[in-house]
Amino acid sequence: MQIQTYSSDQRETSLAADEVTRSIRDDENASLLVAYTNAHHNPAVIAASLAETKVPFLIASSCLGSLICNDVHAKADAGLSVLSITDEDGAFGVGSADCSEVSAFDAGASALESALKNAGRPFESPSLIWCALPPGEEEDILNGFTSVVGEQVPIFGGSAADNTVEGNWFICTQQHSGANCVAVAVMYPSSPLGLSYSSGYKPTNTEFIATKANNRHILELNGTAASVAYNEATNGLIKNQLSGGQILGLTSTVPLGRPVQLENGALNYLLCHPDQVCEDGGLNVFSKVTEGEELVLMEGSIASLTARAERVINNAIMLLPDDREPAGVLLIYCAGCRLTVGDEIHPMLESLQKTFGHLPICGTYTFGEQGRFLDGTNRHGNLMISAVVFSKW
Known part of the structure; x- marks a missing residue:
């Protein structure tokens, strides 16, 4: 498995989308794209651009931009960031539904069924469900997911956010787009995952x-x-x-x-x-x-909240089998925590880069967080932090 991250700080949506898409095209065998963007961007423009790659994707808005960290960049407020998964021996699928057309429960079930079908494994439980949800009825959407695959599959992700808590968030796939969209990616990776869900x-x-x-x-x-x-x-x-x-x-x-x-x-x-x-x-x-x-x-305190991201990533890495090397990270960081720590988010990113410089990290600031504690139960919470660590083999 290979993980790549891409980002753009172009203010104009078309320029940001083009910049990222040009880079992704060089990654010819990508299996899945997960994109997070500042809420001022136009999701339709980003979706149209990513669709040109012929790779399944989901897009969600993030409070005050998104998070990108690798050996070159450490940005707490990237305008657009994308994590690309390349895993030729794995399987991945994206599905979506609109909560304004059906109940939240039914939207969750429908979106997940579509994702399983699109992954080509409709009757096999995935290793991970990654989701982007509209704020407000997350518990019902999670119940919709579990009605399809049961309680054993880990569900991680976050609720879309905007910059002013005014409902200007959005979620987008090739099939659906808008403030009420439920988007879910199912993952059948060929290598193990490390998962951590916690608070500071x-x-x-x-x-x-x-x-x-x-x-x-x-x-x-x-x-x-x-x-x-x-x-x-x-x-x-x-x-x-x-x-x-x-x-x-x-x-x-x-x-x-x-x-x-x-x-x-x-x-x-x-x-x-x-x-x-x-x-x-x-x-x-x-x-x-x-x-x-x-x-x-x-x-909590600013110090505890800025220290927690590194701890959660380390916890997820420790949960990989002993001989596995991490390949990349999807990070969920609560928007409430993001707003609380303010400018201290920048030293936090510098510390992440110093500790995990070789490791591509892509993250979003959310209005709700979904994850699973070590007791095996998936839950929706607030002010939480989570990490999914992918391994190379």
Whole structure:
């Protein structure tokens, strides 16, 4: 297996697409293209250009650009970046569907069935499902995926993002395009993968029970209005928004976490990001919360968030068989974390280049992250980081 990365900082979409496509054409035997782009670009232009390569692709917008790192470049804000997989002994397929035409569950199932068919292996479980999802109903889409292949196949990827949280994100394949598009790539690589899904946050001693909750709305924590309970636990962090308002930026370093116990007894935490105080005193969040569920107040810092990317990549490399050498990385980094760390993202990329200079890395900043902990369950979370490491043989 071979991994190549390409990028362009051309502001005009046609120029960026042409620059990248010209480079990809030299990679004659490519099996799959995964592209991430700043939301100001025109997805139709990029799709038309990538279609000229005759290689299956998926495209998704990323907050403030995308991430590219190799021995030449270390860019945190690339306008367009593409990871190319070449694996003549493997099989790859892309499928898509539109959530505005069918339910999120049905869109997930339909997109995955198309991807399996396009890979030429409709009755064989893939090694990995890689997805780009519209924000809002990710859990239902994941359930659609598992209705087709069961619970055992790892599902990794992220929700499309824009630069201003105004719904200007997009996802695109050869069949579908738009803000409500579900895109999925199935991978049957000829060499092993290393997978890691994690966060850069630590649990505090503050624990809650979601005593009243409905989908992505938490009405009460420990029997108290959720916004009041959260505000008290965070020493008045959202005191000026208790009558209602946006709190997305304020809560990025103190999200809520769901404890997930692994077989070895260790705990991982799936994060849940509060983004709004509602008129009823509840909190809107970016992932589903079940009534009666235990939640823990988490804490993070710029230092922990910038250090986490390297750790997650290392964790994924360590999960490769002992004799396998990494060939490249697909990285998911939450847009909320990206906005929180600000300009410190640039030293983070420099550190990645110093540590993994030989390794092509392509990443995106997402409004939701999908992945699997070591307990074997696929989940949708917020403020998470994940890495898929491909091996050379």
